[in-house]
Amino acid sequence: MQDGIVIGEGVVLDARPASFITRAMGAMLDFLVIGAVVAAVLIVGAVWFVENAVLGEDIAAIVYVLANVVVMVGIPVTVETLSRGRSVGKLACGIRVVRDDGGPVRFRHALVRALIGVIELWLTFGGIAAIASLSNAKGKRLGDLAAGTYAVRVRGGKPPSAPVVMPQSLAAWAHTADMRRLPDGLALAARQMLGRAARLAPESRARLADDLAGRIEPYVAPGPPTGTHPEAFLHAVLAERRERELAAGQRERRRAQEQAELLHRLPFAVADPPR
Known part of the structure; x- marks a missing residue:
């Protein structure tokens, strides 16, 4: 199997899939960043609601559901769409999510990845994603298979060599x-x-x-x-x-x-x- 992207001119671009360890490190960093942001928002929100005494059971349930939707779907979709496949963790690990043809991911790709990620990342603590990624030659998880995407390395590759030219x-x-x-x-x-x-x-x-x-x-x-x-x-x-x-x-x-x-x-x- 050939690791690369064949463009219209028949040229194979170097696009090595990111390793499982690299992807796992990027995901852990993303979880830490999202967790820190959510914790700060919850603390500030809880203090405000308590002080204003408006946090009833119904409102608390609605806030809980909305917070989960924002954390599991809203934030990942927004970040990947605006950054064209990069998040804080992916940026730190030098990887990017791209389409199978090498193009940047769009909103629909990020949405599919995030929706399936609710099950394979959040509800199973990454267990399903780890099994799927280790079983795929390009390290794809289920969200990547459904969205037609995969993660590639964007740094750390072999630098291009100067061509040999006849004087x-x-x-x-x-x-x-x-x-x-x-x-x-x-x-x-x-x-x-x-x-x-x-x-x-x-x-x-x-x-x-x-x-x-x-x-x-x-x-x-x-x-x-x-x-x-x-x-x-x-x-x-x-x-x-x-x-x-x-x-x-x-x-x-x-x-x-x-x-x-x-x-x-x-x-x-x-x-x-x-x-």
């Missing part, structure tokens, strides 16, 4: 150079260095580039033009290797297709019947 000044040399296969560890080290070069200290960056360029140069003949910067040399080698491997893969795929077509033809060179 124009080295393109002609790289296309004609003889490049032997690089050891996997060496090629990976060069790619990682270029990916985080902008975040390295200048001294460390220069030292790593010189070291990697010196280790890769014996695998390339002829060597790069005199005065080539080590990082430019690494970019050129890795970019050319990528293009050559891509071309080789395409040739192999075409050859496999041709062989498959040949095997499906009728024997003795009899032409296939028209389709």
Whole structure:
């Protein structure tokens, strides 16, 4: 199963589902915040009603029901709708509730999640939600399944790496150079260095580039033009290797297709019947 969101252009966006522990921590923080707010409101309200002597049994029952509706449904729906899927707990834990297609949640999504959450979160103290979340590949609880949503991580993911680009000044040399296969560890080290070069200290960056360029140069003949910067040399080698491997893969795929077509033809060179 693929963790990600496929947009219309066929590109998979990185949207890793939040783990059960992260979601549980966010829910606990939300409960603490809501509990603190409700406790403060109840204390102030109780003092006011007692002082004004207007708190009869009927009024107390109505206030109790309204308070439960506000706490269990009103507050979660309002917060998730206005924040587009984030609450205090989710913000602290770096997660967000999104639709299955990656879009922001709307009022109806938040309402469905909150209504079902009354049973699976409040009345069962999160037991049903925990079982459902642990049983689902994306960590969905019942409210998420009904609303078509799930929680994703919005921070803590792998930072994007800088792309490997062929320097124009080295393109002609790289296309004609003889490049032997690089050891996997060496090629990976060069790619990682270029990916985080902008975040390295200048001294460390220069030292790593010189070291990697010196280790890769014996695998390339002829060597790069005199005065080539080590990082430019690494970019050129890795970019050319990528293009050559891509071309080789395409040739192999075409050859496999041709062989498959040949095997499906009728024997003795009899032409296939028209389709």
